[in-house]
Amino acid sequence: MLDEVATATGTPNIALIKYWGKRDEKLILPQNSSISITLDETLSTKTSVLFSKRLKEDSLYINEKQIDLSDGDAKERFEVVNKMRKLARIDSKVLIVSQNSFPTASGLASSSSGVATLVYALSTALGLKLSPKELSIMARQGSGSSCRSIFGGFVVWNRGKNADGSDSYAEQIANAKHWPEIRVIIGIASEAKKKVSSRAGMKQTVANGILYKSRLGYVGNAVEKMIRAIKDKDFKSLAEITMRDSNNMHATMLDTWPPILYLNDISKGIVYKMHELNEAEGESIAAYTFDAGPNAFIITTEKYRPKVVKALREVDGVSDVLEAKVGEGPRIIKDSLIDTEELASKGSR
Numbered sequence: 001m002l003d004e005v006a007t008a009t010g011t012p013n014i015a016l017i018k019y020w021g022k023r024d025e026k027l028i029l030p031q032n033s034s035i036s037i038t039l040d041e042t043l044s045t046k047t048s049v050l051f052s053k054r055l056k057e058d059s060l061y062i063n064e065k066q067i068d069l070s071d072g073d074a075k076e077r078f079e080v081v082n083k084m085r086k087l088a089r090i091d092s093k094v095l096i097v098s099q100n101s102f103p104t105a106s107g108l109a110s111s112s113s114g115v116a117t118l119v120y121a122l123s124t125a126l127g128l129k130l131s132p133k134e135l136s137i138m139a140r141q142g143s144g145s146s147c148r149s150i151f152g153g154f155v156v157w158n159r160g161k162n163a164d165g166s167d168s169y170a171e172q173i174a175n176a177k178h179w180p181e182i183r184v185i186i187g188i189a190s191e192a193k194k195k196v197s198s199r200a201g202m203k204q205t206v207a208n209g210i211l212y213k214s215r216l217g218y219v220g221n222a223v224e225k226m227i228r229a230i231k232d233k234d235f236k237s238l239a240e241i242t243m244r245d246s247n248n249m250h251a252t253m254l255d256t257w258p259p260i261l262y263l264n265d266i267s268k269g270i271v272y273k274m275h276e277l278n279e280a281e282g283e284s285i286a287a288y289t290f291d292a293g294p295n296a297f298i299i300t301t302e303k304y305r306p307k308v309v310k311a312l313r314e315v316d317g318v319s320d321v322l323e324a325k326v327g328e329g330p331r332i333i334k335d336s337l338i339d340t341e342e343l344a345s346k347g348s349r
């Protein structure tokens with residue numbers, strides 16, 4: 001597959017039960033299992049990959065900007081490329097061009113769609129034919145949360161017990177068609193890049209958080225209850241478990257020393273607004289959840305979507321509202337971001 005471009009498209013996932021903390025930094029093994037919904041292509045990443053003897057060095061472009069591969073975070077994430085190249089016994093350099101349809105590193109789960117899409121494209125470009133489980137294990141080693149974006153629908157990432165990570169991968173709980181009424185409404189509270197990366201933040205929480213131990217004590221049970229709620233399409237339970245888990249994770253972040261705060265005043269306004277909405281309805285119709293950033297993801301159903309969108313727009317400072325459905329997961333597409341003729345005319349990149 002040398003000199004052939006492979007292009008994949010993939011989407012972020014939003015965790016209902018969060019992953020925050022590793023038990024192995026190198027292999028990216030989590031302290032707890034987590035559960036997510038893979039979003040549809042409202043937010044998407046497109047990535048083209050080309051391995052060629054003509055390339056003089058590895059290069060990665062995200063949203064037209066060349067990424068410094070000697071930089072800490074990028075360097076660690078790039079390791080997944082080296083692992084897959086080794087597996088395919090190919091030593092050619094690679095050109096990776098990736099485009100997000102949404103702001104990168106602003107708590108819109110860009111790493112989850114970025115790495116999952118990359119691994120998908122790499123597997124095709126290298127002719128590896130990895131199974132979904134193997135793709136998930138690969139993606140996990142680039143960014144933990146991305147191992148869930150290998151699958152569509154409702155997904156669990158099992159913590160696993162093995163020291164080599166062989167049992168720590170994602171699996172589908174139910175596919176995208178299982179609960180088609182589910183909607184994920186996104187309230188943009190800031191498009192700025194976050195100050196503390198999730199990688200650095202969670203490491204600090206595991207190292208010195210006081211509340212973190214209590215999180216680990218409760219979360220196993222929450223995972224079991226969430227799987228039940230998804231299978232039974234029990235929105236009331238899903239809503240409460242989701243909101244409480246987001247609050248719990250953000251409490252452990254604040255309790256980290258020095259403290260980590262990802263939510264801003266707009267996020268807090270959204271939290272209050274959703275509780276008001278649920279109270280006015282007399283039942284939970286909307287469940288907020290926040291990743292490592294201030295933007296809100298509101299889980300609701302098609303029936304209540306207009307009410308949720310209206311309420312979100314009423315919150316002071318919300319600059320945009322996006323509406324997503326449950327997505328199908330990554331796929332290979334024809335539409336390439338790499339112009340091989342242009343590359344050939346330039347010699348190499």
Ligand code: PMV
Pocket residue numbers: 014015017018019020034111112143144145146198199291292
């Ligand atoms: O994107 P990662 O793998 O560095 O971790 C992000 C973790 C959260 O988004 C905050 C929660 C989650 O489970 O997605």
